[in-house]
Amino acid sequence: MIAEEAIKEGIKTQEYFINMGPQHPSTHGVLRLMLELDGEIIKKVIPHIGYVHRSIEKMCEKDTYRQIVHVTDRMDYLSNHMNNEAVCLLVENALEIGVSERVKVIRTIMSELTRLSSHQLWWGVMGMDLGALTSFLYGFRDREIINDIFEETCGARLTMNYNTPGGVMFDIHPNFQKRVKDFIAHFKTKLPEYDDLLSDNVIFRNRTEGIGILSKEDAISYGITGPTGRASGFSNDIRKHKPYSAYDRVDFKEILMETGDTYSRYKARMLEMWESMSIIEQLIDNIPEGEIQSSAVKAVIKLPKGEFFQSVETARGELGVYVVSDGTKSPYRIKFRSPGFSNLFVLDHIAKGYKIADLVAMMSTIDIVVPDIDR
Amino acid sequence: MDRKSLQNKIATWSSEVEFSAAPVLADEAAGVKASPGTQFLEIIIKPNQLLEFAEKLRNDEEMQFNFMFSLTCVDFADHFMMVYHLRSIELEHELVLKVKIEDKDKPVVETLCHIWRTAEYLEREVYDLFGVVFTNHPDLRRILLDDDWKGYPLRKDYVDSINIISL
Amino acid sequence: MYNFSSLTNSIHESLSASLSPVMVTVVEWSIIGIVLITFVALSVMGMVYIERKVAAFFQQRIGPNRVGKWGLLQTLADFLKLLMKEHIMARSADKFLFNLAPFIMVIAAFLAIGAIPFALGLHVMDINIGVFYISAVSSIGVLGILIGGWAGNNKYSLIGALRSGAQIISYEISALLSLLVIVVLAGDLQLSAIIESQADGWWIFKGHIPVFIAFVIFLIAGTAETNRGPFDMAEAESELTAGFHTEYSGIKFAMFFLAEYVNLFIIAAVGATVFLGGWMPFHIGNWEAFNSIMDYIPPILWFFGKTGFIIGLIMWFKWTFPRLRIDQLLVLEWKYLLPINLVNLLVVAFIAMMGWYF
Numbered sequence: 070m071i072a073e074e075a076i077k078e079g080i081k082t083q084e085y086f087i088n089m090g091p092q093h094p095s096t097h098g099v100l101r102l103m104l105e106l107d108g109e110i111i112k113k114v115i116p117h118i119g120y121v122h123r124s125i126e127k128m129c130e131k132d133t134y135r136q137i138v139h140v141t142d143r144m145d146y147l148s149n150h151m152n153n154e155a156v157c158l159l160v161e162n163a164l165e166i167g168v169s170e171r172v173k174v175i176r177t178i179m180s181e182l183t184r185l186s187s188h189q190l191w192w193g194v195m196g197m198d199l200g201a202l203t204s205f206l207y208g209f210r211d212r213e214i215i216n217d218i219f220e221e222t223c224g225a226r227l228t229m230n231y232n233t234p235g236g237v238m239f240d241i242h243p244n245f246q247k248r249v250k251d252f253i254a255h256f257k258t259k260l261p262e263y264d265d266l267l268s269d270n271v272i273f274r275n276r277t278e279g280i281g282i283l284s285k286e287d288a289i290s291y292g293i294t295g296p297t298g299r300a301s302g303f304s305n306d307i308r309k310h311k312p313y314s315a316y317d318r319v320d321f322k323e324i325l326m327e328t329g330d331t332y333s334r335y336k337a338r339m340l341e342m343w344e345s346m347s348i349i350e351q352l353i354d355n356i357p358e359g360e361i362q363s364s365a366v367k368a369v370i371k372l373p374k375g376e377f378f379q380s381v382e383t384a385r386g387e388l389g390v391y392v393v394s395d396g397t398k399s400p401y402r403i404k405f406r407s408p409g410f411s412n413l414f415v416l417d418h419i420a421k422g423y424k425i426a427d428l429v430a431m432m433s434t435i436d437i438v439v440p441d442i443d444r
Numbered sequence: 445m446d447r448k449s450l451q452n453k454i455a456t457w458s459s460e461v462e463f464s465a466a467p468v469l470a471d472e473a474a475g476v477k478a479s480p481g482t483q484f485l486e487i488i489i490k491p492n493q494l495l496e497f498a499e500k501l502r503n504d505e506e507m508q509f510n511f512m513f514s515l516t517c518v519d520f521a522d523h524f525m526m527v528y529h530l531r532s533i534e535l536e537h538e539l540v541l542k543v544k545i546e547d548k549d550k551p552v553v554e555t556l557c558h559i560w561r562t563a564e565y566l567e568r569e570v571y572d573l574f575g576v577v578f579t580n581h582p583d584l585r586r587i588l589l590d591d592d593w594k595g596y597p598l599r600k601d602y603v604d605s606i607n608i609i610s611l
Numbered sequence: 612m613y614n615f616s617s618l619t620n621s622i623h624e625s626l627s628a629s630l631s632p633v634m635v636t637v638v639e640w641s642i643i644g645i646v647l648i649t650f651v652a653l654s655v656m657g658m659v660y661i662e663r664k665v666a667a668f669f670q671q672r673i674g675p676n677r678v679g680k681w682g683l684l685q686t687l688a689d690f691l692k693l694l695m696k697e698h699i700m701a702r703s704a705d706k707f708l709f710n711l712a713p714f715i716m717v718i719a720a721f722l723a724i725g726a727i728p729f730a731l732g733l734h735v736m737d738i739n740i741g742v743f744y745i746s747a748v749s750s751i752g753v754l755g756i757l758i759g760g761w762a763g764n765n766k767y768s769l770i771g772a773l774r775s776g777a778q779i780i781s782y783e784i785s786a787l788l789s790l791l792v793i794v795v796l797a798g799d800l801q802l803s804a805i806i807e808s809q810a811d812g813w814w815i816f817k818g819h820i821p822v823f824i825a826f827v828i829f830l831i832a833g834t835a836e837t838n839r840g841p842f843d844m845a846e847a848e849s850e851l852t853a854g855f856h857t858e859y860s861g862i863k864f865a866m867f868f869l870a871e872y873v874n875l876f877i878i879a880a881v882g883a884t885v886f887l888g889g890w891m892p893f894h895i896g897n898w899e900a901f902n903s904i905m906d907y908i909p910p911i912l913w914f915f916g917k918t919g920f921i922i923g924l925i926m927w928f929k930w931t932f933p934r935l936r937i938d939q940l941l942v943l944e945w946k947y948l949l950p951i952n953l954v955n956l957l958v959v960a961f962i963a964m965m966g967w968y969f
Contacts, residue, residue, distance in 0.1 A: 087766045095849040109770065109937065119588035124572075127597055198849045200840055200934025206670035266931070272841055273933045289511050289533055292562030303531065305511075378484070378529065380513070389514050391527070400599075406514040406529075414565045425770070425850050426936045443588060 084112055086155035091120050095198045095429045102416070102428075109424045114417040122443040126330030129403045134160050134370040137403065142228040145441035146406060147187040148383035150179050153232035155390045157314055158313055159379035160234040161363075163372045163394070170315075171228035172236045174352050177315040178249065179219075179231060180381075181345040185256070186215040187384035188338050188345075191436050195335065199276055204266055211259055214252050218245065235366030243358070249353050253346050260342060273392030277332035278299065281419040281431040284329060293419065295340040295386025297435050300337040301329030307382040319351045331366055331427075371398050371411060385436055409441035453507075454487055473565065484529070494526075494543050495554045498526040501530060503543065504560050508532045510538060512556075515566035519600045524551045524576060540553045541600060555581040573598040616732030643735055651724065655872040656686040662926055667756060669930040696861035704858065706763040712759030713859070713866035719751035720873035724735055727800050727880045730890045730910040745881055746787045748765035749836070752874060753779040756838075757857045759867070763858030771854025774937050775845030778835055781944040782842075785832035788952040792825040792959045793818075793885045794857040806889040810944075811896050813888035819967075821959045826886045828948055833878035834925050835940070837871060842940060849934075857950035875922060883917035 087326040090101035099120035105113035129137045134156070140188045141152035154176055161168060193208020216226040222242045224389065225233040231238050261356050269291040283293065288301040300307050306323040308316040326333035379388045386408025412435050420428045489497055501509045509530035518525045526543040546549045555562035555578035567578045568587040575596035578584055586593060595602050626635045646863075660675070660683065667674025675682030700709060722746050725735040738744055753776055760772020794800055795816055797808040806813075814822050835842035846854035856867045883889060890910035894902045935943070 087770075093852060104907075114516060119590075122588040124597060195487075196933065200843065200847065200849060201932060202666070202840075203930050206672060210671060238946065252459065267933065270933060272935055272939075274937060275939055278934060286510075287561070290561040292560070293514060310536070319702050330501070373598075378514070389529070390517060391514055391529070393518050402516075402518045404516040406516075410565065410569075411562050418561075424936060424938065426847070426934070429850050 082107065084326075089425075089428075090387070095220060095432065096439075097194065097437055100413075100437065100439045100442070103427070104428070105310060105319045106425070111420050111423055111425065111428055114420050114428065115166070116413055116416060118413070118442050120443065121440050125407065126403055130399055130401070133398045134372065134400070137400070138234070139228075139230050141405075142230060143440060144405060144444055145383055145385060145388070145409065146191060146227060148183055148385060148388070148441075149229055150176075150183040150231060151381050151383040152388060153230060154314070155379050155381040155383075155388050157232040157234050158381065159377050159390050159392060160372065161174050162365075162379060163375070163377045163392070164234075164366070164370070166235065166365040168236055168363050169361070170357040171359035172361055173315040174356045175237055175241060175361070176232065177319070178349055178352050178356075179229075179237075180314070182215050182218065182249070183349045184384045185342055185345050186212045189215075191384075191433075192263060192267075195430075195433040198275065199267075200265060201270075201273070204263070205264065207259075207263065211256055214248075214255065218248050218252065221245070221248070223378055225340075233284050233362065233366075234370055235363035236361050240361050242386060246353055246356070248364050248366075249349060253350060253353075256342075256346065260339075263341070268336070274332065275428060276426070277335055277434075278330060279328075279424060280331045280427050281434075282328065282330045283415060286357045287415070287418060288329065291415045292416055293386070294408050294411065295382070295384070296324070296337040296341055297334055297412050297438075299324055300326040300334040300434075302327050305387060307380045308386055311380060312384065314316055314380075315352060316348075316414075318350045321348050331430050331434050333374060338436070369398050369426065371396060372400070377419060380406075383408060385438065385441065386412060405444055407441045409437050409442060413437050413442055450609070451485060451487075453460070453504075457497070472542060484538050487542055488525075488542045491543055491545055491553045497541065498528075498556050500560050501539070507534075510534075510536055510560075512560040512562055512566075515563055515570065516529040517570045517576055517598075519574060519598065521600075523548065524574065526553055526596075527572070527578065528556070551552040552579060553577075554579055557581060572596075575599065614732045615730055619732065620742065625691070628691075629699045633842075644862055644865065647721065647724065647735070651721065651869075651873055654876060655692070655869055656739070658690075658872045658876065658922065659868075660737075660923075661687045665923070665926045666930050667863065669927075680915045690865060691867040693916065696789055696864050699857055699858075699860045701764055703764045705764070708758050709760035709858075711864070712755045712762060713863045713870070714755075715758065716752050716755035717866050717873075719748055719755065720877065721805070722748040722751070722871045724873060724880075725875045726802065726876065728806060728884065728889055729914055730941065733911070734803070737801065737803050739799075740803045742790050742800045742881075742885070743806070746783065746790070748969045749874065749877060750779065750783050752870065755867075758844075760855035763855075764859050767851045767853070768855050768857045771847065772859070773847045774847075775838060775855060776843050778838075778842065778940060778961065781941055782832040782835040785828055785944060786836055788956060789825040789829040790881070790885055791833065792822060792956055795956065795959050795963050796822070798963075802884055802889070805885055806891050809888040809891050809894075811894055813886065813891070813893070813910035815886045818959070821955050822886065824951065824955050826882070828952055829882055829886065830921070830924060831948065832944075833882060834928055835944075837925075838872040839871070840926060840929035841934050843929075844937050844940060845932060846933060875925065876918065879918045879921035880914075882921045883914065887921075888913075889917070 077429025084105055084107050087104045087106055088101060089104055090096040091099040096102065101117040102141065103117060103118070104111055125140055138153050138156045141156055142149040144152055147389040189208045191334040193205040219229055222245055223229050223239055224349050234291055250413060283301045285302040287334040288298045288303040294305045302325055304323060304325055309323045321344045324337045324344065326337050372392065374396045375391045377394065378389060380387050387406065388408055389406030391406065392400045395401040397421065416431065416435065422432055475610070499509050509532050511531045511533050512528060513531055514529035516527050518527060524545040526545065528541040530541060531538045545553060545554055553576060554564065555567055557567060564582065565587065567581060568584065570576050571578060571584055572586045572588050573596055597604065622638065630638065659677040675685035678688045700706065726738060726741050726744050728734040728737065756773045756775045760768040776831050785797045792813050795806060796814060797805045799805060815826055837846045856864055859867060892905040892908055892910065892913050894905060899945055
């Protein structure tokens with residue numbers, strides 16, 4: 070009977086919803102995506118966020134500026150150093166004090182090391198999302214060396230809190246330069262290995278090329294910054310456009326791709342790793358002498374009345390810190406423009422019409438870190 | 445365009461627009477002109493001017509503010525201030541557009557999400573945390589907090605005796 | 612070469628001397644059952660251990676090394692852990708089918724293992740349609756996946772099960788067609804006859820390029836049939852959490868796991884038997900001296916060596932390649948492997964007809 074009806078009227082299909090997350094291996098944390106599916110084809114992606122919302126902005130209204138630096142580690146925990154740097158630069162600019170050249174160079178090297186370690190982790194997880202489990206361990210193997218370098222210099226591996234307003238917490242460890250150089254030499258041999266394992270693999274290329282295309286106009290309109298946006302040809306590197314720390318004196322390329330598909334987002338990050346290594350190489354041998362902590366910064370920092378905005382380029386894109394100060398030791402209002410927040414919501418736009426497996430690949434190349442989105 | 449010519453151009457659009465750094469608190473005099481600490485050119489407009497200004501800023505040949513890199517709200521004692529940070533990628537200039545919402549009980553402002561797509565979710569966040577209602581928004585729901593959350597936490601008068609420990 | 616049929620015959624005669632024919636059959640089948648179950652349990656544990664060590668080797672880590680010497684007892688410990696875990700079942704699940712699915716998987720796997728010749732005379736049954744039989748019973752396994760995926764009443768399971776259905780039905784064709792290449796050359800479906808036909812050299816060496824193509828296709832199709840990476844659509848843990856066995860826990864999950872590894876063993880054993888001569892030592896044409904030296908290595912070692920080699924290859928794929936997408940997987944089968952296979956079969960039929968193989 071049912072079969073007869075089906076023959077008469079054609080087979081009826083129905084779209085259905087599936088919850089991807091909050092517990093799901095490839096949402097990289099507690100992110101929940103409601104997928105409207107037609108079979109395996111995605112009709113709509115509705116992101117639900119807020120599972121790790123800690124209301125950092127409200128919390129910071131009670132914190133002093135020195136405390137805020139520590140809180141920022143907990144947002145994008147893979148770009149922790151850059152997050153710290155954003156707040157420190159904001160405070161320094163607001164107080165109109167400079168930091169020594171030594172601090173600028175150290176901060177730049179540390180930022181680039183953080184970027185490298187973030188991209189290594191991203192690469193490993195990207196492979197795993199596509200089903201190549203081995204890349205995960207490769208990424209972590211090399212990331213371990215960077216973490217060891219961090220540990221030696223500032224005692225922490227993930228939440229480093231190395232920056233303070235006016236300088237850095239400690240001077241670099243005597244081994245620092247040697248170990249960084251060793252790491253660069255090591256990683257220069259390993260990065261082509263990454264390419265061998267994934268980039269040139271025919272399955273990988275088929276899975277990523279021409280998938281999830283994001284045009285330049287859409288990237289700008291959706292506010293997609295970082296390597297994700299640059300893969301669409303949207304030039305948004307804060308390091309180039311508004312140089313801070315020592316980025317104005319190093320020579321590096323802003324990686325711009327044209328197609329904006331999953332593969333170019335992948336490739337943009339891979340090429341960015343080479344640029345980061347080149348930046349570190351240019352700086353590591355000539356770290357100038359100087360004080361590591363500016364004496365102009367008082368123990369209790371009070372920003373002048375006014376509004377301040379500072380952007381830095383984290384591993385995921387542009388992190389903006391917007392502070393409205395009323396002249397007291399805590400900000401009247403602080404807003405973090407986190408790159409992950411804007412980047413996440415482009416998913417619905419680019420994933421329509423693709424399959425679940427493609428969505429996983431896209432999510433991976435957008436490189437979301439959920440605490441950064443939820444704040 | 446440099447700041448001066450931007451300001452001159454915008455001044456021709458409307459006589460009601462203020463060019464200034466916002467007064468930080470209500471007790472500050474309202475007529476403060478651009479303060480030295482201000483990084484960007486700031487324009488303050490009224491809510492009913494927003495849509496017209498936003499479209500002009502986005503589409504004008506000499507403006508082309510196509511990238512909104514921040515959208516937020518600040519709760520001052522007697523008004524809400526919507527703050528839009530805009531940047532032009534091609535012309536490389538920046539501007540801060542501010543909308544002063546005087547009505548604190550029913551803050552309403554036009555949505556900009558059809559002009560800058562990123563605004564859709566940033567506006568949801570502002571709605572969630574400040575309670576500012578965006579008219580014509582396609583999907584105005586809470587985004588970070590639970591759907592049944594009472595109150596708007598980033599408002600200065602918000603009191604949560606359970607979850608927030610005041611220092 | 613030692614012929615195991617003398618051992619089995621002597622057991623049969625000593626039993627017949629004291630028991631009635633019915634009892635003899637009962638006792639013999641019990642012995643076979645116990646031996647098979649023990650063998651499967653041990654070999655699966657061994658394969659899981661090897662897989663972990665292989666994965667560890669590829670990923671530059673150590674692998675299991677705490678439980679027992681070199682972590683040898685790790686799998687046993689994991690098995691005991693799974694055995695003691697709670698059976699969790701969704702209230703909306705179809706209870707009967709939910710419990711049935713793992714058994715179907717395991718039964719299908721056990722049925723197939725019965726036809727595999729481990730050494731000269733060492734097999735449960737040497738039926739004259741061996742290749743056909745193995746293909747037929749190993750495709751029952753997909754029923755277990757479909758039922759298990761549907762009965763759990765979970766959308767992830769359902770997607771995984773349907774993916775798996777599409778995948779296994781497609782790749783079954785390629786697997787069988789590539790086996791047919793050898794059947795055409797050997798002129799027999801019986802596995803022992805196929806092995807005998809390789810006494811003067813394995814088919815992979817005797818059969819020119821077409822057999823090599825068939826071997827590669829068999830490896831691809833076999834990997835796909837066992838739901839292993841890069842074709843692990845049904846599980847795809849980064850997309851579907853755990854695919855068709857999302858809802859299973861404890862020993863039922865372990866049964867799926869067991870079936871997966873038994874299937875891996877079967878695919879490798881069939882590949883080794885058909886393409887690489889099974890237990891047949893490495894012989895070259897009429898080099899009598901060389902062949903007799905090779906005969907000193909016992910057939911059972913040859914069999915497990917070749918099977919292990921193919922298992923190693925399949926593990927190598929898994930730990931190197933990213934996963935395909937479901938549509939790419941089907942395109943690969945229907946648009947590439949199947950036409951290649953059909954042409955290949957035609958070429959081989961021609962070669963066999965003209966007698967152009969060694």
